[in-house]
Amino acid sequence: MPDHDPPLRLAVVGHTNTGKTSLLRTLTRNPRFGHVDDSPGTTRHVEGARLLVDGLPAVELYDTPGMEDGIALLDYLDQLAAPGMRVDGPERIRRFLDSPESRRRFEQEARVLHKLLECDAGLYVVDVRDPVLGKHKDELAILASCGHPLLPVLNFTHSPDQRLASWREALGRLGLHAIVEFDTIAPALDGEAQLYDKLALLLDKHAAALVALKNDVALQRERRHADALRLIAELLVDAAAFRASSLPEHDALETAALALRRAIRNREAACVAALLKRYNFRSQDFPAHTLPLEGERWGMDLFHPQALKDVGIHVGKGMAAGAMAGATLDAFTAGLSLGAATLLGAAAGGLWQGADKLGKRILGRLKGYQELSVDDAVLRLLALRQLGLARALEERGHAAQKPIELDVQAESPASPERENWRSGKLPDELLEARSRPEWSTLAEDYRAGPRRSEVVLSLARKLGTFRTGDITR
Amino acid sequence: MEVRRARSEGRDFEQRVLIRARYLAQREKLDQLIQQWLQGSRLALTALCLVAVLAGAGAALGALGDGSRPVNLLLALVALLGLNSLSFLFWLLSFAVGTPSGGTWLGESWLWLTRKLARGPDAALLPRALMELLNRGKALRWLLGGVSHALWSIALGSLLLTMLGILSARRYSFNWETTLLSPDAFVAITTTLGWLPAQLGFAMPSAAIIRASDGLQQLPESAQALWSSWLIACVVVYGLLPRLACLIFSLGVTKARLGAISLDPGLPGYAELRDRLSPVSENAGIDAPQAPAFQAHIRQGQYAYPPSDQPLLVGIELPPDRPWPPPGLPVTVADLGVVESRSQRRKLLDDLQARPAQRMLMACDAQQTPDRGVVALLADLAGMAADSHVALLGLAAPDTVHGTRAAIWQDKLLAAGFSTEQIHTDLAPALDWLAGVPAGDDAARNAHAGS
Numbered sequence: 001m002p003d004h005d006p007p008l009r010l011a012v013v014g015h016t017n018t019g020k021t022s023l024l025r026t027l028t029r030n031p032r033f034g035h036v037d038d039s040p041g042t043t044r045h046v047e048g049a050r051l052l053v054d055g056l057p058a059v060e061l062y063d064t065p066g067m068e069d070g071i072a073l074l075d076y077l078d079q080l081a082a083p084g085m086r087v088d089g090p091e092r093i094r095r096f097l098d099s100p101e102s103r104r105r106f107e108q109e110a111r112v113l114h115k116l117l118e119c120d121a122g123l124y125v126v127d128v129r130d131p132v133l134g135k136h137k138d139e140l141a142i143l144a145s146c147g148h149p150l151l152p153v154l155n156f157t158h159s160p161d162q163r164l165a166s167w168r169e170a171l172g173r174l175g176l177h178a179i180v181e182f183d184t185i186a187p188a189l190d191g192e193a194q195l196y197d198k199l200a201l202l203l204d205k206h207a208a209a210l211v212a213l214k215n216d217v218a219l220q221r222e223r224r225h226a227d228a229l230r231l232i233a234e235l236l237v238d239a240a241a242f243r244a245s246s247l248p249e250h251d252a253l254e255t256a257a258l259a260l261r262r263a264i265r266n267r268e269a270a271c272v273a274a275l276l277k278r279y280n281f282r283s284q285d286f287p288a289h290t291l292p293l294e295g296e297r298w299g300m301d302l303f304h305p306q307a308l309k310d311v312g313i314h315v316g317k318g319m320a321a322g323a324m325a326g327a328t329l330d331a332f333t334a335g336l337s338l339g340a341a342t343l344l345g346a347a348a349g350g351l352w353q354g355a356d357k358l359g360k361r362i363l364g365r366l367k368g369y370q371e372l373s374v375d376d377a378v379l380r381l382l383a384l385r386q387l388g389l390a391r392a393l394e395e396r397g398h399a400a401q402k403p404i405e406l407d408v409q410a411e412s413p414a415s416p417e418r419e420n421w422r423s424g425k426l427p428d429e430l431l432e433a434r435s436r437p438e439w440s441t442l443a444e445d446y447r448a449g450p451r452r453s454e455v456v457l458s459l460a461r462k463l464g465t466f467r468t469g470d471i472t473r
Numbered sequence: 474m475e476v477r478r479a480r481s482e483g484r485d486f487e488q489r490v491l492i493r494a495r496y497l498a499q500r501e502k503l504d505q506l507i508q509q510w511l512q513g514s515r516l517a518l519t520a521l522c523l524v525a526v527l528a529g530a531g532a533a534l535g536a537l538g539d540g541s542r543p544v545n546l547l548l549a550l551v552a553l554l555g556l557n558s559l560s561f562l563f564w565l566l567s568f569a570v571g572t573p574s575g576g577t578w579l580g581e582s583w584l585w586l587t588r589k590l591a592r593g594p595d596a597a598l599l600p601r602a603l604m605e606l607l608n609r610g611k612a613l614r615w616l617l618g619g620v621s622h623a624l625w626s627i628a629l630g631s632l633l634l635t636m637l638g639i640l641s642a643r644r645y646s647f648n649w650e651t652t653l654l655s656p657d658a659f660v661a662i663t664t665t666l667g668w669l670p671a672q673l674g675f676a677m678p679s680a681a682i683i684r685a686s687d688g689l690q691q692l693p694e695s696a697q698a699l700w701s702s703w704l705i706a707c708v709v710v711y712g713l714l715p716r717l718a719c720l721i722f723s724l725g726v727t728k729a730r731l732g733a734i735s736l737d738p739g740l741p742g743y744a745e746l747r748d749r750l751s752p753v754s755e756n757a758g759i760d761a762p763q764a765p766a767f768q769a770h771i772r773q774g775q776y777a778y779p780p781s782d783q784p785l786l787v788g789i790e791l792p793p794d795r796p797w798p799p800p801g802l803p804v805t806v807a808d809l810g811v812v813e814s815r816s817q818r819r820k821l822l823d824d825l826q827a828r829p830a831q832r833m834l835m836a837c838d839a840q841q842t843p844d845r846g847v848v849a850l851l852a853d854l855a856g857m858a859a860d861s862h863v864a865l866l867g868l869a870a871p872d873t874v875h876g877t878r879a880a881i882w883q884d885k886l887l888a889a890g891f892s893t894e895q896i897h898t899d900l901a902p903a904l905d906w907l908a909g910v911p912a913g914d915d916a917a918r919n920a921h922a923g924s
Contacts, residue, residue, distance in 0.1 A: 017842040048757030050757050051754050052751075052755060057755075069845045069846035069849065075815070131838075131841075133790050135813070216753075453609060
């Protein structure tokens with residue numbers, strides 16, 4: 001690519017244990033980058049990552065070791081400067097890099113300064129829970145003498161014991177007025193946009209690339225959101241359409257209900273895995289779902305009445321408990337009334353397969369088989385839980401270490417859309433899916449027509465209105 | 474593996490998905506299956522074409538007979554075109570009803586036959602995937618319709634040729650028979666059916682000839698020729714031409730729809746791949762392997778001056794919001810203040826150089842991270858006192874984070890040469906030690922605190 005500009009190079013610098021590697025993880029959306037621990041000197045080498053736009057590197061980020069010995073280093077730099085000679089900052093740093101101590105006591109600092117000299121700018125990561133101390137000012141003075149712009153990135157701003165104001169004041173006194181707040185654990189939705197905007201102000205030569213990167217980040221987020229909604233819509237259609245047939249005896253019905261529950265649980269787990277993958281999180285970020293086939297919980301088992309109550313879904317009398325929990329006996333009426341058009345079409349076209357399938361069901365009905373399908377309340381719970389998960393993933397930084405906790409509890413602030421999922425009428429798309437058992441990928445005779453994808457897309461659009469006013473860009 | 478190759482070869486996400494799919498298909502030998510299936514489908518189509526040819530010829534022979542008996546015109550027409558028209562009608566109806574594959578059982582039977590021909594493991598995967606893809610692209614109905622129309626066209630073509638052949642080679646006489654209808658009705662039917670062919674230039678029998686063809690009168694040879702032309706025209710105009718027109722139309726639509734099929738990157742299976750195939754970032758490697766970290770050690774110095782007896786207390790990099798000096802400080806203890814800046818550090822070191830201490834307590838904030846700089850400072854200071862302890866402050870409310878940080882402080886201090894007795898996790902016992910109170914002597918401490 002000869003006409004392609006070289007990527008912007010940024011060194012992520014800062015005091016030790018302030019979350020430099022975390023910042024890289026969040027910006028690269030890669031939870032496997034580097035090594036993160038609450039201890040000093042976790043990163044002891046420079047590690048790079050490229051942010052890609054359309055497959056081409058737009059920005060190169062370098063994770064550096066923490067500055068740990070700024071005061072002593074500044075002393076040493078003063079020693080190196082021969083009296084009576086005026087040398088500028090970068091030259092002083094170069095002399096330091098040639099000196100023996102740069103390979104001993106200040107080996108880590110030397111790596112940082114070496115990288116910063118090569119880069120276009122530095123992101124100075126601050127843990128705002130730390131007090132502003134002389135060592136921070138000294139290390140900032142050293143970093144500034146590399147002659148490249150520094151953008152302070154304030155991390156852990158959501159922490160209750162933050163010292164945001166004193167940091168802002170101190171940085172301002174040092175002449176650093178362009179500051180960005182970016183909590184690597186739970187970044188604001190527009191956090192990255194703010195970061196790139198501020199960088200573009202400092203580096204007007206690279207402003208175009210940064211704007212492109214910012215737009216790409218927004219585009220990717222929208223894409224992820226749309227994909228997530230589609231995954232959830234697929235899950236709901238699969239669950240709504242699924243039917244298990246059984247002889248109308250008590251034992252057989254119980255076995256069938258058990259099989260139905262297992263199938264739906266596995267399907268939900270698959271959806272969770274797909275969402276985690278789509279948002280590039282590891283499965284251990286959401287350990288709750290590696291759960292049980294029988295009983296206990298995924299946080300709370302899908303078919304446990306308490307799980308429904310927890311998210312505020314009204315459980316009516318129709319909702320059976322015990323062995324038949326979450327399953328509804330289907331009287332076949334819906335299947336037949338909507339099947340009539342298919343029957344007509346099948347007969348008209350001589351389409352034996354369609355007729356055959358419908359025939360089998362009618363025959364089964366005549367033989368006395370009964371069909372089980374998933375209860376409405378379970379569909380509601382599936383929708384609410386998966387939407388809650390998608391939202392949590394959207395707001396989660398890739399540096400976060402704690403497992404995800406869902407916020408779909410009944411007492412959480414209710415939006416009208418969420419209320420609609422709790423108690424309103426189920427969307428027409430799901431009602432239609434109910435009458436199309438062949439639409440469920442869980443079914444043995446799965447057969448999808450174009451209508452299924454239309455229904456899935458339209459359901460995904462409806463799910464999209466669940467979340468309102470979250471993205472304000 | 475396939476992902477890496479796809480990433481290096483494809484430009485955008487859709488392309489990479491396709492390239493990956495191709496490599497996976499090669500690995501799983503799906504491409505061979507596709508070949509097999511294509512072969513099977515060709516074979517099935519050939520077989521169906523042959524059947525169509527035979528059926529067409531058979532229909533013609535059956536409808537016209539061997540010439541020994543006069544041919545009943547209307548019955549012959551129904552025999553030639555009846556089934557064709559019925560299935561054609563169903564095909565048109567299927568648009569109104571909207572069945573998925575468009576009500577073409579000839580097309581369906583082609584698929585069925587192919588499935589029977591191309592057997593093997595995973596053989597069911599391919600047609601299923603094909604159906605799904607065509608269905609998604611809304612091309613299935615038109616493809617199957619095209620196959621059906623093609624087969625009917627072949628059958629009708631063969632029927633027509635057979636008719637031409639036997640009409641040329643044999644003598645047939647045509648008539649109409651009726652018990653219920655009047656001759657006028659027959660004239661009306663025949664002329665109505667003949668109107669469209671007449672527009673296209675086919676010679677049609679006149680009303681007089683129609684009336685005369687009741688099988689009771691002798692007809693001239695030209696009239697028989699006219700009737701055969703009527704029959705052929707009806708087959709061409711009402712059978713072959715509509716089928717050919719629909720065939721061309723179906724093929725056209727199929728081609729357009731197939732051309733328009735593109736990857737839907739939002740489909741669940743593909744959406745999951747996006748981060749692997751089109752990652753938003755990639756790793757760029759490290760500069761050099763990490764070196765062992767520098768470790769400061771306590772070096773007990775030789776004092777130029779005798780150490781003073783007064784115990785010293787110094788705060789190291791304590792946050793400004795922590796009260797200093799600590800309340801209850803014994804009067805005997807000299808407070809050296811909080812040291813955090815470079816000049817303060819230098820002054821403290823110079824002072825201690827000039828007046829080493831017998832006993833010194835260094836108070837640190839355990840909520841901060843112990844970095845190399847502060848550990849080195851503690852080690853330097855410890856080297857300037859005969860006996861020095863470290864107190865870790867801020868552990869009063871132990872939660873998880875501060876718990877681990879206390880452990881890190883311990884580790885770092887031990888590595889620098891402090892012993893566990895020299896490290897206090899609370900200020901009060903540390904001050905006791907500093908004031909020379911034996912551990913556990915509460916009364917003495919209270920006395921100090923009170924004074």
